[in-house]
Amino acid sequence: MRYFFSTVFRLCGLLLKRTRPLTQAVLTCLIAAFCLPLAAQTRDLTRWVNPFIGTGAHGHTFPGATSPFGMVQLSPDTRIDNWDGSSGYHYSDDIIYGFSHLHLSGTGIPDGADILLLPTIDNLKRFTTSPPLSIGSYGRIPASDFSHSDEKAEPGYYSVKIDNSKLLVELTATTRVGFHRYTFPRSEDAGINLNLMWRDKTLATKLTVINDSRIEGYRRSSSWAKDQMVYFVAEFSRPFSGAGDGRVAQGTMDEEGQQEDIFLPYTTKEGDQILVKVAISHVSIEGARKNLEAELPHWNFDKVRAEAKEEWNKELSKIEVSGGTDEQTTNFYTALYHTMIHPNVFNDVDGRYRGHDGKVHSIGQAESSKLKADSRNSNKNTSQQPSVVSSQQYTVFSLWDTFRAAHPLYTIIDEKRTVDFINTFIRIYEQGGRLPVWELWGEETDTMIGYHAVSVIADAMAKGIQGFDYEKAYEAAKHSAELDHFGLAGYKKRGYVSSEDENESVSKTLEYAYNDWCIASMAETLIRLRQNENRTKRLPENDDYVKEKIADYKKYIRRARNFENLFDPSTKFFRPKRNADFVSPFAPNEVTFHFTEGNSWQYSFFVPHDVSRLIDLMGGRQQFIDKLDELFETDQKLTGRFQPDITGLIGQYAHGNEPSHHIPYLYNFAHAPSKTQVRVRYILDNFYKNTPEGLIGNEDAGQMSAWYVLSASGFYPTTPGQTWYDLGTPLFKEVKFNLENDKTFVIKAPNVSPQNIYINKATWNGRKHFDSYIRHEDIMRGGILELDMTDTPNDKAFIQFSRMGIYTEYAVVPVIAGERVFADKTTVKITETLPGSKIFFTTDGSVPTKDSTPYSQPIEVSKTTTVKAMTVSSQGDISPVTEANFLKRENDWTVNVISEYSTQYTGGGDNAIVDGIRGTINFSSGEWQGVQGKPYEAIIDLQRETTVAEVGGGFLQSVGSWIWMPQRVEFASSNDGENFDVIADFEPKFSLQTPDKAVRDFTQKITPIKTRYIRIRAFNFGKIPQWHLGAGGDPWIFIDEVIIK
Known part of the structure; x- marks a missing residue:
């Protein structure tokens, strides 16, 4: 190859010497056009x-x-x-x-x-x-x-x-x-x-x-x-x-x-x-x-x-950087390399692959022809992007991670594989019944939350990438949104996932709302394409197809605002709800089962599709900036359960895990781009190193590295599914994207340095650029974005700032607060979180309407009651109905729990095991008391000598969560609370290896006795057995009720 190029350049030199000046100029251009791309190809970036x-x-x-x-x-x-x-x-x-x-x-x-x-x-x-x-x-x-x-x-x-x-x-x-x-x-x-x-x-x-x-x-x-x-x-x-x-x-x-x-x-x-x-x-x-x-x-x-x-x-070579240090260049190309390891080709050379239905399928000539036809017939897009057709089936989709930056990166440098990925999604939907969540080697693992394949699809559709069936992709996206698993049933019914429904309820609510926005965006794209087609054909713009999609858009864009139902105006944090009320106590730095690998600090900024509303909820731009500053500057201490994924802390910002990745760019939305620039530069300099320990957290199939590639280039997709990228601060003097359409997009920052990290002014193709973002269509057309860097913050470098908002009326569900279990009576308060709203409620089990009793003052409840309520906004929008159950106790027993239960799993306190509230198969529903690695022991005071003829307990088994039924349960009685006699001792019969979750009551009848105190002891089997992923660890015992008859 070297000999080839040396020969070519020698011949070029001879030609130039033997030609006239004008011809020399023409030849010079031709030689440059031919030789320079070839020379670029010989550059060894590996x-x-x-x-x-x-x-x-x-x-x-x-x-x-x-x-x-x-x-x-x-x-x-x-x-x-x-x-x-x-x-x-x-x-x-x-x-x-x-x-x-x-x-x-x-x-x-x-x-x-x-x-x-x-x-x-x-x-x-x-x-x-x-x-x-x-x-x-x-x-x-x-x-x-x-x-x-x-x-x-x-x-x-x-x-x-x-x-x-x-x-x-x-x-x-x-x-x-x-x-x-x-x-x-x-x-x-x-x-x-x-x-x-x-x-x-x-x-x-x-x-x-x-x-x-x-x-x-x-x-x-x-x-x-x-x-x-x-x-x-x-x-x-x-x-x-x-x-x-x-x-x-x-x-x-x-x-x-x-x-x-x-x-x-x-x-x-x-x-x-x-x-x-x-x-x-x-x-x-x-x-x-x-x-x-x-x-x-x-x-x-x-x-x-x-x-x-x-x-x-x-x-x-799809991205060429220059003007950085050797370490920066190594970090950059290693990061780019890591984004290209997954996903993986899954089909053989003959096109055959194993589908999610377990059957062997083939990507053959027939399917290629169908894809071409689908591309021509259903994707009538005005975009100038080239049409490409899928040719591979892929696997290993860590979508909860990679939808954030890796897949948006592919839309810039790898449209063909983007199409391959989405066609893979569609085939998975057709063969397996739904879009992938965390797909691995032809199987769905359901490891993480949300259904972020819709983000990848919406992003590609918004950017005009062709080669897949838009209609089929949209059908698949809606199907995922309308399922009833993983808390979606409750989410659709009441507008949020309650902690009774599912663990990680806050994270699921926020991510489902974003997924809904993605589907609304897809509907919007289809509406635009059809209207353009109708105008071309001189047909009415809004035919039945458009009307159907407009109805879809309204439905999903409204659902996209469901995040507001978990926002607490008093603390300015997103908080979990149980029984229609915010869960207490609450600490934003506490890592709990209400969040996915994080806490409220890290998730209270995940509203990428409606940042404008989030700013309003925080109190305005300055308050939003202050809240972001507090996130980065507060104490790093985490409380609650251990979560090894939460690493790379700057205050409570956790760069080692994905939910935080977009947060540094949110300052742009509050007109404070210099703060984005200083935060991004700190992360680039401190959390990516040229050592084996050089990543601050899991690489996560390319996402950690994709953040670096895009941020080091100077921009980032804060809202995947939108057509622009927020500007940050470039690391290199020049970054060149060599695009598939033979265009080049160049970011120049000739005076960038460790000190000059702030953008002073910007030009696009020589003209002043006043936006704090750059559009995807401009990138794909090619051009030069030149940034004048300085060591002084300049928030006036831009006039137009990033803005993401949903401008539709929305009524937030009310909060219903009161003592859930009471002895005599309790007071129930219903509050709205949106000023100007009206609340209507019922206490007879009926569904409230605008004709129901309007709420004006606290309600006194003296019997077991279900309170249902809804709000009507000042514009007439009606919220979903939410409900709370208040239970009057049938006994006055008290409990002294001897074993120390987890602060994560209290069941509501010591008396939870005699309050009559039963748990579900959801271990995080709030009704369960949990102890780990030791027997469960508690003493129940019946308050008076009582005849007892049967004893037992309600337990949970959830093997995947390290929770097993007890291997032995012992009951003892006492009249003084100190000296106990065993009255029952039995071994529950239940398989330890069943993969299914189960709730069981284990009881035993005894010869009737009169006693005041009952002691329960439940024993586990010791260490977790070797067949389990948690082998050698400590198992949990979960109990929701002690049964005494």
Whole structure:
């Protein structure tokens, strides 16, 4: 290649010398047009990528070989399990168990590590004793020591010396094939171990030796993905001994007779090389064969490595930066690299893939033709963007993370894959019944909240990206919004998710409201497209189709304001509600089950679709700025439950987790862009480093890095689904986006420096730019945004500021407050949070209307009562009905809880276990008392000598949440409260391994006795068993009621 370019440039020079001046000028332009792009292609950007960034601390990345968005991630495995071993590798380790072919980058749950190979020079005589495991089941495991000084990693290549630095392992990959090269020392006991039982729980395996250089098989496993199939074909460059046609070679079997592993012996001389090609498929062995034949028909390792490097350079060159330090450049290109590891190609070279219905489907010529037709017929868009058609099925969609910045980044630099992703979503909807939430290897895990595939779709539609069926995508989005699971039923009914409905109720309410806005945005796009089409055809603009979509728009845009139902005007925070009232006590820095991996500080700024209303709720622009300042400057102390994801704290801002990522850019909406600039620059400088510990939190499948790529470029998508990006502060003197439409978008900041972080003025293509944002359509047309940077804040650099608002009337549901359980009577107060609203209520169980009793003063309740209420705004909008239940106690018993229950799970206090309020299968509903790692013990004072003939208790089991039924329950009686006699002792019969949640009452009749005090003790089984993800941890006991008859 170098010879080619040197020759071209010599010829160009000769031509210029022998031509006239005018011709020289023309030739110069032609040569520049031809040579400069080619020269750019030869720039080696992979040298700026450090795959070890994020492999330490809590980054959870891996250093191995993969191609951009490739099916194979061939990487070393140094850790069997645990949270920081989610990627299979952690930089603090010094043992390698082998090299497997599937890995996850930056996730918080382990999975993958399929088809493990380990070369050795001593016949696997060295083992390591495994620690207690939560997945897999091992005793002594083959392993090898290694040193980081013997490691090397670059995009598409990894190498390490193992066995006391005597054996060199090199790895590279094509899209669907992992390629190993092992360089051995002299050994008569050398060999390669192929293990199918590694790490995940294995459901079924097969190993077949086809001949002395080929093995085929499959592994079916269960971990995060509950039923994952990986088929493989492995070819060896050198025949191994001890094999025969179609029979299994030396290896081990599990208890059910399944082949666990196979050892392939070799005798080697110094410098002998053995190469192994491992093709995988999620469809069949035949698919793996085809993948191998198509992608790697030869044995030239260096050629594959060079091609992988070339492929990575092609992807990385989509953005070119200059004018930064070496560390900044390394951080940038490593971040860009990390955004291109996931999602992953899921179909074989013949187009076949495993669908969410468990069946094999194919992306064939017929589907391609249909996609083209759909693109022509349904996407009548005035945008000038090029139309592209899907050609791949993808998997690994961490959408709760990546909708925020990674997918918006793809809309700029990778429209084709954006279309591929959305067509994948549509196929998942058609085959699996709904859009993906957190999709992994052809399965839905439902790991996180919301349904953020709609954000990705709405963003693409708003930006005019074509190549997918807008109507089908819209149908799928509405389907997700109208389901009744995960709190959606209550959300649709009362306008918010109550804590009785679901855990993480505040986060779900806020994110569902944003998802609703995305669907409204999609409806708006379809309305605009149809109206444009009707005008072109000289038809009425608002036909029946448009009227239907307008009705949809009104419905979802109204639902998009549901976030207001959880805003507390007195504290200016979003708070959980239970029984129609705000949950107390409340502390904004407390991490509780009401929020998803966060607290109220971090979630009280998640209204990206209606920032204008959020500013109003906070009291105005200055109060909003003050609240943001307080977020960044308040005490970092967290209270409540431990949440390892909350890292990278600046005050209560947590950059190590996604809910905070847009917050620094919110200052722009309050006309304070200089504060955005200083916050963003601090994060860029302090939370991204060129070290293994260089990420402040989980990489999360590219989102953490996408934030860096966009922010270092100078802008960020605060509201995915909107067509502009908020300006921040660039890190480089020049950033150039080389777009798919052959245009270039350039951000220039020639005088940027560690001190000059503030924008003094801006120009767009030489003209003054007064907006604190830049539009997507301008980026895609190409141009130059030049920023004059200074060391002095200048909030007057812009005239037009970011603004996101929903301008429709909305009535907020009322708050109903009172003593939920009372002895004689209680006072109920109903308040509105929107001034000027009127409240109407009922106490007879009927649904209130505008003709019901208007609320004017507190209500006195002396019997068990349900209060229902609604508000009517000053403009006549009617809120959903909310209701609260007030229960008059049937006893006057009191409780002394001996065991210390969690402050997260109090049930309402000591007397909760005799108040008559029963819990549901939702452990966070507020009715349960929970104790962890110890027996539950309480003494009930019946206040007087009472005849007792039956005792029991109500318990919960939710295995995924570490909650089990008690293994033994004991009751004792006493008349003095100190000396107790056992009256019942029984063992509830209930399976510990049932995956379903369950609520059960366990009771026992006894010979009637007269007593005043009853003591209950409920015992668990000790440590969590090894088959569970929480193996070795402490189990919970949850109780909602003690039954005494």
